[in-house]
């Protein structure tokens with residue numbers, strides 16, 4: 001604009017010069033400078049000539065600058081703009097670009113599922129970027145370099161090829177910058193820090209989904225991880241939960257999952273499309289909080305089931321603990337969010353996830369070892385020894401749920417949830433899981449009301 005305005009100013013100066021009249025024939029050249037241009041005789045004094053010369057040189061200089069900018073600078077500016085503007089210029093605008101934020105056990109399997117679909121479906125760019133929290137392996141190599149060389153996450157999912165179109169990237173900002181579909185799948189305790197690093201770094205049109213089972217408790221109250229992501233990054237976030245033990249899906253054993261969405265069914269369908277395979281069946285329901293709370297709270301029940309296994313109390317006791325746990329899951333979810341639907345508890349994210357976790361999950365396994373050791377070895381110690389870098393979610397979730405219960409005066413209403421935390425911190429012995437959980441809550445929790 002500045003260039004155009006200057007150009008107009010130059011034009012006006014030019015017009016003014018054209019207003020000089022031709023010198024009348026026979027006019028004496030001694031009075032007027034003989035300034036002949038063809039048959040024009042301009043009756044100008046030296047002062048006028050100086051002014052005109054000044055204006056002309058000004059005009060020519062400005063013209064030169066404008067031409068210089070257009071010829072030499074504009075292409076450079078265009079190039080710079082192209083580099084910043086998403087999506088990159090080498091792709092059709094309708095193709096979605098997917099980045100996975102996280103590369104643990106489930107994060108790696110999610111990358112494998114997604115990578116098989118982005119190759120197959122035209123609406124997605126082939127490449128799937130996977131942010132990796134960089135680690136140095138015992139061999140001295142960087143985990144990202146090994147993943148990119150071998151196409152395998154040798155630490156968190158050994159023996160499984162992820163797909164050649166998965167690119168491991170240790171730089172979080174670089175990994176997300178071009179994506180318009182972000183999949184969050186890290187242990188929940190790292191998400192606050194990760195979101196903090198991503199503020200202002202994601203595309204304006206980005207959609208997100210969280211596969212993370214967990215919650216945060218803030219001064220204002222409980223905050224689901226999808227809400228944390230939505231609020232911190234200013235984007236819409238769906239969730240995907242289900243009976244999904246990652247190692248089983250990695251070897252393509254049949255499983256189901258549930259996508260929870262808030263409003264936009266089309267977005268939910270796009271996520272369903274991105275994850276679905278013949279052995280991984282995904283269904284969408286309009287209940288983000290219900291789906292996410294199922295995935296989050298079942299980990300607390302799994303710890304209780306692990307205590308029962310460690311104490312060798314048998315299947316009936318374990319089934320009883322699962323039933324009481326499911327009742328508390330439903331009541332707690334509905335007390336926090338009245339919108340939570342009963343039907344959600346019958347989806348894969350509900351009762352199916354509860355069953356698989358209480359039978360074969362990591363939370364159950366480590367809790368069993370905790371009980372076998374009479375609570376003498378801490379969860380942290382057992383987790384490090386038994387999971388080699390993978391993380392439990394149930395112990396910290398039990399603590400977070402306990403904070404909500406004590407803050408709201410609900411401890412007596414949720415004896416199983418409260419007891420799991422008290423055993424985990426050594427306040428009660430593992431055997432308390434049955435004695436305390438079987439206590440009848442003071443009020444009916446059947447419909448989630450107090």
Ligand SMILES: NC(=O)c1ccc[n+]([C@@H]2O[C@H](COP(=O)([O-])OP(=O)(O)OC[C@H]3O[C@@H](n4cnc5c(N)ncnc54)[C@H](O)[C@@H]3O)[C@@H](O)[C@H]2O)c1
Pocket residue numbers: 102103104105106107108132133134156185186187188190211212213214244245246247389390391392393
């Ligand atoms: N593994 C499963 O079977 C499974 C299935 C469904 C859902 N989930 C859920 O998915 C989420 C992620 O689980 P996962 O199994 O992929 O992870 P994981 O348990 O394998 O966790 C390890 C991951 O945490 C990363 N990490 C370690 N320190 C970190 C730090 N300071 N900052 C950021 N990252 C760090 C590691 O690099 C690694 O990628 C959890 O909420 C879990 O409950 C897991």
Ligand SMILES: O=P(O)(O)OC[C@H](O)CO
Pocket residue numbers: 213242243244245246302353356357360361362363364392393
């Ligand atoms: O191994 P866990 O206990 O973390 O559970 C894994 C998944 O959440 C099961 O769906």
